[in-house]
Amino acid sequence: MPQIELKNIRKEFSKSIVAVNDLSLTIEEGEFLVLVGPSGCGKTTTLRMIAGFEDPTRGEIFIDKEVINELEPAERNLGMVFQTHALFPHKTVAENIAFGPRMKKVEKTEIDKQIKQVAEMVKITHLLDKLPAQCSGGESQRVAVARTLITDPGAFLLDEPLSSLDAKLRREMRAEVDRLHKELKKTFIYVTHDQEEAMTLADRIVVMDGGNIRQVGSPIDIYNNPNSYFVADFFGSPSMNLIEGDIVTKGKKVVFNSSDIKLDLPKSLAKTPPGPATLGIRPEQILVNNKSGTKKKIYLVEPLGKDTLLYFETQTGNELIAVVDSNTKFKAGDTPGITFPDDQIFLFDKNGNRVSTK
Ligand SMILES: Nc1ncnc2c1ncn2[C@@H]1O[C@H](COP(=O)(O)OP(=O)(O)O)[C@@H](O)[C@H]1O
Ligand SMILES: [Mg+2]
Structure with missing residues (x-):
């Protein structure tokens, strides 16, 4: 061998x-x-x-x-x-x-x-x-x-x-x-x-x-x-949600800003320099509920058997999909809140390189 x-x-x-x-x-x-x-x-x-x-x-x-x-x-x-x-x-x-x-x-x-x-x-x-x-x-x-x-x-x-x-x-x-x-x-x-x-x-x-x-x-x-x-983008099905936007500083906060979502970046990403960036999150990591998060309208519900895909309307034209349990109550037309857990966020700079969390 x-x-x-x-x-x-x-x-x-x-x-x-x-x-x-x-x-x-x-x-x-x-x-x-x-x-x-x-x-x-x-x-x-x-x-x-x-x-x-x-x-x-x-x-x-x-x-x-x-x-x-x-x-x-x-x-x-x-x-x-x-x-x-x-x-x-x-x-x-x-x-x-x-x-x-x-x-x-x-x-x-x-x-x-x-x-x-x-x-x-x-x-x-x-x-x-x-x-x-x-x-x-x-x-x-x-x-x-x-x-x-x-x-x-x-x-x-x-x-x-x-x-x-x-x-x-x-x-x-x-x-x-x-x-x-x-x-x-x-x-x-x-x-x-x-x-x-x-x-x-x-x-x-x-x-x-x-x-x-x-x-x-x-x-x-x-x-x-x-x-x-x-x-x-290459690995995973459905693939990672990738949302284009900008990194801006607001006072002490570092914020990811796009017409679809605004997020205060966690400490691990707070050193990200200002400028264009892409935020990534895997569909299975998005939390969907009626209580908190950014309100987003569902335009399509796709049951796959084991789980269900929720497709959200976006302003940027970027696809935004969440994978949820197949017994979800959400249906097309609903506007639940979505949350991206801090430790599940990826950031990529304008050259497509991952922004380091260190
Ligand atoms: N015999 C060949 N003559 C000229 N170009 C080739 C030849 N074989 C491959 N290429 C080119 O080299 C590149 C890589 O091809 P290849 O190794 O077959 O890619 P993959 O297997 O990843 O699809 C492609 O642009 C292809 O067109
Ligand atoms: Mg080949």
Whole structure:
């Protein structure tokens, strides 16, 4: 099980296309690391450089402290699973899985034994004699995983392996990926644009944007302590309420001022310099009641089963949503009071950086 390290990695496809800017990252042995970010932020390119399908323009890649930039993909002992599973259409599932070891001239009886093993691991024993066309999307993806498993790589690199599946199947397969990681105890580097997938699978999340790393941390850390507007906005569903306004001083008080809400900032944020700022609060942290707080009119009530979303009218055009218990009495047209607890407020400056609470 290798430790993988990237040092000042850059990839330019041309003068104007910089896919990865200057990326440094150490992936620990056995870790489940997720690279997440919007489409085009450089996730696939990063993974392909680790796998050896793409040469970095600059920087070094280490496996177990040795530079491996010059090694061919096959020499790196890494297994890659792609978004679309390029299976050979005229070969059976078993023959597809056997492809790697056959290339390496492994003995037939040994290959048969290994096929049985990996097929059991990903629960496709009943499919071994079928053709890829006879398999569903989820089944094909299991075959693709089995084909990588049989090569017994030191680490697994997975590029959006579940994104072509529907929501329910994606959740099921997500649990399978998790189980597989726990069973194999190997390093997994997993690419996705789906924040929920990142949250549920990762030991550690790397948030990317425009070829750069924005934040690295555990899922809970990223959720509770986003370092920027970008990260705050990216994680959570419904996402964090973000209200534009200004920081102003009134006598001894420091106030967040917007046409939607005016708040005396708590001590922890009292050093915020005056000027434009964005206030953030997670929908589940807003308190809604009839007794106190800023009066806001509800224009939509959306029951989700377990909880209910209340949508409030705003002046700024910013969305303002609260998550409340599903047996809420509030209905569209009501004007309850809303309160933002001091310790649940986030502030971002005009550059989108988190205002420090220290
Ligand atoms: N082979 C290529 N040639 C030119 N540009 C590319 C190539 N591959 C990726 N890019 C560009 O590099 C950027 C990052 O792409 P990619 O790594 O695929 O992002 P992601 O996987 O996060 O969606 C994008 O702007 C993309 O258009
Ligand atoms: Mg990609």
